[in-house]
Amino acid sequence: MLTASPRSSPVTPTVDLSARGVQHGHLRLPYSRDDSAWGSVMIPICVVANGAGPTALLTGANHGDEYEGPAALFELARTLDPAAVSGRVIIVPALNYPAFRAGTRTSPIDKGNLNRSFPGRPDGSVTEKIADYVTRHLVPLADIVLDYHSGGKTLDFLPYAAAHELPDKAQEARCFAAVAAFSAPYSMKMIEIDAVGMLDTTVEEMGKVFVTTELGGAGTASARTIDIARRGAGNLLKHAGILAGPPEMAPTRWLDMPSGDCFAFAQDDGLIVFERDLGDQVRAGETIARLYPVGKTGLAPAEYRAAMDGVLAARHVPGLIKAGDCLSVLAVLKEAP
Numbered sequence: 001m002l003t004a005s006p007r008s009s010p011v012t013p014t015v016d017l018s019a020r021g022v023q024h025g026h027l028r029l030p031y032s033r034d035d036s037a038w039g040s041v042m043i044p045i046c047v048v049a050n051g052a053g054p055t056a057l058l059t060g061a062n063h064g065d066e067y068e069g070p071a072a073l074f075e076l077a078r079t080l081d082p083a084a085v086s087g088r089v090i091i092v093p094a095l096n097y098p099a100f101r102a103g104t105r106t107s108p109i110d111k112g113n114l115n116r117s118f119p120g121r122p123d124g125s126v127t128e129k130i131a132d133y134v135t136r137h138l139v140p141l142a143d144i145v146l147d148y149h150s151g152g153k154t155l156d157f158l159p160y161a162a163a164h165e166l167p168d169k170a171q172e173a174r175c176f177a178a179v180a181a182f183s184a185p186y187s188m189k190m191i192e193i194d195a196v197g198m199l200d201t202t203v204e205e206m207g208k209v210f211v212t213t214e215l216g217g218a219g220t221a222s223a224r225t226i227d228i229a230r231r232g233a234g235n236l237l238k239h240a241g242i243l244a245g246p247p248e249m250a251p252t253r254w255l256d257m258p259s260g261d262c263f264a265f266a267q268d269d270g271l272i273v274f275e276r277d278l279g280d281q282v283r284a285g286e287t288i289a290r291l292y293p294v295g296k297t298g299l300a301p302a303e304y305r306a307a308m309d310g311v312l313a314a315r316h317v318p319g320l321i322k323a324g325d326c327l328s329v330l331a332v333l334k335e336a337p
């Protein structure tokens, strides 16, 4: 009988992940195509290691149109002093590099949504090969993983760091302690619409500490959200003991997503007119937005009302919306976990 042996990854790192000091290089992923027969995708990576201590893996642009992660991590990679490090920091500022270069959520090569492609495949698409390398070669090195997200071009969020409810309550507590140390203006106990294929789930199932974020969106990053992202990375490295000193704590408001009632989805195409802004408190039954049919005048808009009391934590960004698009996300203020 044939037994399947795991195929090795086609990705070659040009840095030595076990060496001391600072290294800037690439994860080289062969990608044969019309304009480059033996070409590659070159994903930037930086490793900073010194002395004994834990390993942190910091990733941005898992979705290519989310910018706080790359903004914080290209700067961190340039400035992190190895003499200040106890342990190792692996920085990949633009994980789905083809998507990042195209300014799109998914890869222009294979339309792969990296954060729906985990654990990945060594013999799959370019996006699946990136996921597989991360799953089998980077995450196992890490004690703590921070994966930056924001809303991309189509969503905007209150700035928060987040972790998930986990079956292992000790692991869950470690994740929320790391979220608290990140010290974003908001901290979220998050549920996912669709957790299959996410880096989050892959890291959590390996028993690691995992922190994600949603730090804004609308296809850009602001001075404020970049500052939150930068301070958060430093705080997490201090929390892990990789950098010395206590995290720079700032006030945070804890949010919970208690059920699927948090999410509202457009039921038709049209013009979306929000009646509330991010951070506003709404009560169940109050109107969040009106959706106008745009084919002719004289038609009443559909009212989208809050299914629960909460804070508007996310909203659709473009002025036009399509049936099935996520229109809004509500969250509930709560005590710290």
Ligand SMILES: [Zn+2]
Residues within 6 Å of the ligand: 062, 063, 066, 115, 148, 149, 150
């Ligand atoms: Zn994202």
